[in-house]
Amino acid sequence: MCCRRCSWRSACTARACGRAATVPRLRTTSPRTPCASRTSGSVECVGGAAAGGSAGAQPARAAEPRPRHAQAPRARGHPAPHARAGQLSVLPALQLTKRWCTARACGRAATAPRPTTTSPRTPCASHTSRSVECVAGAAAGEAQVHSPRVRQGRDRATPKHHKPEDTLRLTHEQLEVLIGYVGAECAAANSAEEARRCAEARLPLLLRCCSTPHALLAAALSAHPLLLLLLYMKVPKVAQLVRECEQRGCSSAALRALQQPDAALARAARASTSATDRVSHALLTALAATHAHSKDMTQRAWRLEALARAVWARVSGAGARALALCGALLRGLRAEHARAPPHAHLLAALEVLPDDQLLADHAVEELHEILDCFLQIIRQGGGGGARGADGGAVAQRVGALLRRYAAARPQRAAPLLHKHRDTIAASAALASACAGASGGGGGGEASSAPAHALLALQRRTASPDELACHLQEVESWGVRLGGGWGGRECAASLLRAVAPFAAAPHAPLRAAALSLLARLLPAAPDVEPGLQAIMECLDSNQPEVAQSALDKMAELIVGIQEHAGRILARVFELGMKSRLPTEVCIARCVAAINLQRGC
Incomplete structure (x- = not known):
């Protein structure tokens, strides 16, 4: 990476060597990294500096060993096995300089958008080897964070609850280029199974670069359908991000790729894990x-x-x-x-x-x-x-x-x-x-709910006592039938009919509605009516309505855990503004969620 006269104990010299290693070269070969194939300067920088040089560079290092004073001290912590590829050149310089200039320059050179006739989403097969080298260079730069001396400034073991950071900090354009490289690597595979394994192997790197929802959305919109499906299997909220996006023109195509996969993608989904x-x-x-x-x-x-x-x-x-x-x-x-x-x-x-x-x-x-x-x-x-x-x-x-x-x-x-x-x-x-x-009947998903009771709940014209009786009839039917509640569609229709009665001023009707709501929420595919009913109860100006919701909150929040943070924040605000005892409610809800998470 530098000459013998370079003093490795000087931070300025190390930074200068890092800048020199990342300068694009105009010639096809280099005395430092002799190679028969024609590669660009940025790829040579990534493959030689970040990954320790190409295959042809190893004899050169054996013939001309580095001086004793130029050898970097060996880390005594717990270096990751996949970080050894970058320890030959870039990692010792980073340990001395405590700077990320070299790694970031290599990452920018590897993921810089280049004007080509093909889209980065589906690159040509001729660029596959170069794409694989660029992905390997980005992975080597990402692996440098596993060195305790670089990340923490001293030789110390990694903390137990350490959360890895996005050290590459790629822009959306660079992220699209990186995803295009992964797509080219999958396209060069010999079979569909090999392409799926290759995409799954690159998923940790992509998820590491998608630390924010905006980056995750950009990755989903530019990914190949197979990579998009595997990304959805790993992070289910990708579908919600794509559905909520209305500013990008390709959002509908990405959503259709998630909702209507073809036979090959369906087989890949069944073979993968979520x-x-x-x-x-x-x-x-x-x-x-x-x-x-x-x-x-x-x-x-x-x-x-x-x-x-x-x-x-x-x-x-x-x-x-x-x-x-x-x-x-x-x-x-x-x-x-x-x-x-x-x-x-x-x-x-x-x-x-x-x-x-x-x-x-x-x-x-x-x-x-x-x-x-x-x-x-x-x-x-x-x-x-x-x-x-x-x-x-x-x-x-x-x-x-x-x-x-x-x-x-x-x-x-x-x-x-x-x-x-x-x-x-x-x-x-x-x-x-x-x-x-x-006899040819019974093609539905399960037994249907009592038609008379469901119709009365949807009309809402009966007296409160009659509506409470209808709610009890539906609940007894559901208990006899089990937890399925007649299937997804029947559970969704029942939830839409029952949710408005959760904030009713009539106490028996309100109690019956909250009890039935707690049983319906886990079986419903769309919990938005139930969430609106709970928020309406907490925002009610009648203390008895809010108190009824607080008493039942531990059972309600079990079936709506994806909105638990929003509900508990509203409960905390209610405790600050009123005299209702919300501390016990919050403690019970947290205990119920912890019990569910711990199984």
């Missing part, structure tokens, strides 16, 4: 875990079930990807026929899924095995499903799920119905479900 998959797996495992029967554990299981339904109802594809684990848990618990609550909770999570996810081609086989497990559980429990009214409710809900399966896949469901014909004949709920499926 940030919500770990949440789904933790919740399902906690629901199926063995625990002693107590009131506290029952409440905990209900909250876990509510959170699982909320994740599956609002994140597209989360439930379909977790069907395999759900089936494995059911097969493991099949022998324990007396433990109906875990099966009921898992069944409630399945009822939330729409037909296009639950009955898709790739999920039909797993659904067939799940229904087989449920029917064996009902047979071992003795006709009714288990003990008491809970077993009959489970059998009724299994019958509703079986009706959906038989209506969508009649040929695939025929062997299953024939195998369990004795169990179906012994259960009235299963027999009615199979009769409705064979």
Whole structure:
């Protein structure tokens, strides 16, 4: 990187060497980095200075070793393994100068927009090798932050809760160029699977550069559909950012790529993992875990079930990807026929899924095995499903799920119905479900809500006592049916009908509406009506209305955790402006959220 006469203990000399290393060269080869291929000056700077030179530079260093006084001290902390590539030249200079001039100059040279005939979103295949070198150079510059001596100014171990920073600080144009390089690297892959693995390997670098929502939006708008889909799988809020963007002309195209992926992208989505998959797996495992029967554990299981339904109802594809684990848990618990609550909770999570996810081609086989497990559980429990009214409710809900399966896949469901014909004949709920499926009825997602009660709630013309009775009727129907509430569409219509009564001045009507609202929120795909109802209660000038919402807030916030910060901020403001006891409410809400996060 510099000559023998250079004093490495001088900060000025090191900075001058860094500037000299980043100057674009006009000739094709260099005595320092002899290379047969033709590369530009910026790529040579990145490949030689940041990554330690090209392959041809190694013999030159072996023939002409550096003097003893020019060797940089070795870090004694915990350097990352992927930071060794840059330790040969750039990292020792940074350790001496404590400056980022060289790294930033290399990053700017690597990601500088260049006038080409092709778009950076889909670069030509001839530029693939250069693109890979530029991405490698940017990754080497990013890896320099893992050196404790550079980042902290001294040789010390990395703190436990250290949050990495965006040291490259790329502009939106440079970020688009970097995404174009990643797209070129994926285009040079031999197969679709190799391209997906290549894109997933570059995702940490892109997410490191997208530290702000604006940068994340710029990356989403310029990404290839495959990279955009993988980015959405890692950060689900990308869809919301694209939906809210109205100033960029390509926002609609990016949104369509997210909402309507083709067959190749759908296969890539099923083969990839999402940030919500770990949440789904933790919740399902906690629901199926063995625990002693107590009131506290029952409440905990209900909250876990509510959170699982909320994740599956609002994140597209989360439930379909977790069907395999759900089936494995059911097969493991099949022998324990007396433990109906875990099966009921898992069944409630399945009822939330729409037909296009639950009955898709790739999920039909797993659904067939799940229904087989449920029917064996009902047979071992003795006709009714288990003990008491809970077993009959489970059998009724299994019958509703079986009706959906038989209506969508009649040929695939025929062997299953024939195998369990004795169990179906012994259960009235299963027999009615199979009769409705064979007669051609029952193509909906689940049993529909009471039509008279729903119509009365939508009209809002009855007296408060009658409306309270209708709310109780709907709630009792939902408890008998389970946590699915008749599917996504039925739960959304019920939420829109019930939300206006949460701030009613009539106390019984308000209490019934808040109780039903707490049960509906985890199953609804759109929680905006529920959020508006909660805010209306907190902003009410009647203290009893706000107090009712505060008493029920711990149960309400479980199903609307994505807006928990906004709701708790409004509760805190209410406590500052009034005499209502909001401290207990905030403590209960935080405890409920921590219980959900810890499973």
